[in-house]
Amino acid sequence: MSKRRDIWDASLNAKVQLREWVARKGLFFDEKLWTKILLADTRNSTFETPFHADHPIASVRVLKCGRAEQHKEHRYGSNRPQLWWVFFGRSWVPLPLQCFLIGHRNGWVLFDTGIDPAILSDSRYIEQAIGRFLLPRIFHLYVSESDRIDQVLDKAGVAASDIRMAVVSHLHFDHVGGIAQVPQADLLVSAREWAILSDPHPEREWILRQHIEIPSAKWRQITFEPTDDPIFEGFEGIHDLAGDGSMILLPTPGHTAGSMSMLIRRHGWDPILLVGDLTYEANLLEQDIVPGTGEGETLLASFAKVRRLKQRLPGLTIVASHDFAADERISQATGRTPASGES
Numbered sequence: 001m002s003k004r005r006d007i008w009d010a011s012l013n014a015k016v017q018l019r020e021w022v023a024r025k026g027l028f029f030d031e032k033l034w035t036k037i038l039l040a041d042t043r044n045s046t047f048e049t050p051f052h053a054d055h056p057i058a059s060v061r062v063l064k065c066g067r068a069e070q071h072k073e074h075r076y077g078s079n080r081p082q083l084w085w086v087f088f089g090r091s092w093v094p095l096p097l098q099c100f101l102i103g104h105r106n107g108w109v110l111f112d113t114g115i116d117p118a119i120l121s122d123s124r125y126i127e128q129a130i131g132r133f134l135l136p137r138i139f140h141l142y143v144s145e146s147d148r149i150d151q152v153l154d155k156a157g158v159a160a161s162d163i164r165m166a167v168v169s170h171l172h173f174d175h176v177g178g179i180a181q182v183p184q185a186d187l188l189v190s191a192r193e194w195a196i197l198s199d200p201h202p203e204r205e206w207i208l209r210q211h212i213e214i215p216s217a218k219w220r221q222i223t224f225e226p227t228d229d230p231i232f233e234g235f236e237g238i239h240d241l242a243g244d245g246s247m248i249l250l251p252t253p254g255h256t257a258g259s260m261s262m263l264i265r266r267h268g269w270d271p272i273l274l275v276g277d278l279t280y281e282a283n284l285l286e287q288d289i290v291p292g293t294g295e296g297e298t299l300l301a302s303f304a305k306v307r308r309l310k311q312r313l314p315g316l317t318i319v320a321s322h323d324f325a326a327d328e329r330i331s332q333a334t335g336r337t338p339a340s341g342e343s
Contacts, residue, residue: 055266055267055268056104056105056106056242056244056246056266057102057104057105057246057247057264057265057266057269058103058104058105059101059102059103059334060100060101060103060264060272060330061100061101061102061103061156062098062100062327062330063098063099063100063101063114063152063153063156064096064098064147064152065097065098065114065115065143065147065148065149065152065177065178066097066114066115066117066141066142066143066144066147067094067095067096067097067142067143068094068095068096068097068140068142068143068174069092069093069094069095069139069140069142070092070093070095070138070139070140071086071089071092071093071138071292072091072092072093073085073089073091073292074089074138074291074292074293075093075095075280075281075291075292076280076284076289076291077289077290077291077292078292082292082293085292086134086137086138087137094324095139095280095322096322096324096326097114097115097147097174098114098321098322098326099111099112099113099114099149099175099178099321100112100274100319100321101153101156101158102247104242104246104247106164106242107162107163107164107165108158108162108163108164108165109163109164109165109166109167109247110163110165110166110167110178110185111166111167111169111262111274111276112166112167112168112169112175112176112276112321113149113166113168113175113176113177113178113179113181113182114147114148114149114152114174114177114178115141115143115147115173115175115177115178116148116173116177116178116180116211117143117144117145117147117148119135119143119173119177120141120143126203126208127203127208127210128203131203131206131208148177148178148181149177149178149181149182150178150181150182160181160182161182163182163184163185164184164185165185165186165187165188165241166178166179166182166186166187166188167188167241167249167260167262168187168188168189169259169260169261169262169274169277169321170193170255170256170259170260170276170277171189171193171194171197171202171207171212171256171258172205172206172207172256172277173206173207173208173211175276175277175321176211176212177211179211179212179214179217180214180216180217183216183217183218184218185218186218186220187217187218187219187220188220188222188241188249189219189220189221189222190222190223190224190249190251190258190260191221191222191223191258192253192257192258193256193257193258193259193260194219194221194258195257195258196256196257196258197209197212197213205256207256222239222249224236224237224238224239224249224250224251225238230312231309231312231313232250232309233308233312234304234305234308234309235251235305235309236251237251238250241262245265246264246265246266247263248263248265249261249262250262250263250273250309252275252276252278252305253295253298253302254278254290254294254295254296254298254299254300254301254302254303255276255277255293255294256294257295259276259277259278259302260276261273261275261276261306262274263309266334268335269333269334269335270316270317270333270334271313271315271316271317271333272316272317272319272330272334273306273309273310273316273318273319274319274321275306275318275319275320275321276320276321277321277322278299278302278303278306278320279291279303279318279320279323280320280323281322281323281325282318282319282320282325282329285303285306285307285318285320286307286318288300288303290303306318315333317329317330317332317333
């Protein structure tokens with residue numbers, strides 16, 4: 001049965017690639033015909049699958065969920081108080097809104113779920129008046145319905161209903177905006193991050209309780225277990241997502257109290273560390289340049305842990321969620337060609 005499941009997953013992965021190529025050529029993709037091919041492949045014992053004991057990960061892809069602008073001080077830090085640049089800053093820099101899709105032999109996994117376009121179309125999406133007042137002074141958002149995670153996944157050739165699990169790096173609105181579109185998926189968040197919801201006013205940290213504690217959401221709080229693996233020395237613990245070492249969650253607080261990163265490992269690839277919003281650009285982390293938000297000392301401590309991890313894992317590729325270089329970095333780590341305009 002597991003062999004057939006592996007073949008089916010491999011065929012789905014091939015379908016994604018073919019569907020993208022067909023879309024780029026402006027041709028028609030026949031779903032019914034491909035389903036027949038899938039069924040035939042599952043009966044073909046000689047079908048060669050990329051999933052096996054050494055390769056539980058088939059793919060890692062960047063999903064583009066819109067774009068925005070942020071203050072230069074927000075991205076690169078500033079000696080001025082935050083409220084000064086919020087109200088008086090005049091230099092805006094572009095900001096990609098991205099999440100990640102991981103093809104694992106157990107099913108599709110998301111790292112974050114993007115933004116909900118309703119934040120622009122629904123005047124009451126942010127309940128607090130102060131939040132509605134501040135949002136356009138912190139971000140210029142450019143998103144549409146096509147940037148909602150189910151639409152983005154569809155363009156990538158994956159049904160939102162096929163997502164098995166979503167790891168939420170932290171609870172900010174631009175990372176949890178798609179949870180309603182994947183009600184069947186387990187939503188993993190660190191227990192420390194979830195505890196922020198018990199604060200009197202989590203919305204002051206842009207954690208919007210009404211869009212997180214929704215009836216359909218299958219939230220699972222995780223804790224980090226101690227490990228004697230010297231690779232992870234300095235971290236308070238790890239969480240092995242699939243139990244096979246291919247996806248390891250690590251606590252990297254600073255942007256928020258419970259932020260976490262995901263280490264992805266596959267034989268033949270450089271290891272990849274998805275760091276969420278720990279930094280906005282990988283090179284800023286290397287240079288100890290902290291952004292204009294978050295807890296500075298905690299960020300620097302997490303930066304140092306990540307750099308030590310990189311020393312222990314040669315070739316470690318650090319990928320930030322709002323880094324324009326994310327797709328190029330993942331492509332270099334996995335040995336694939338970057339897809340122009342990939343969704």
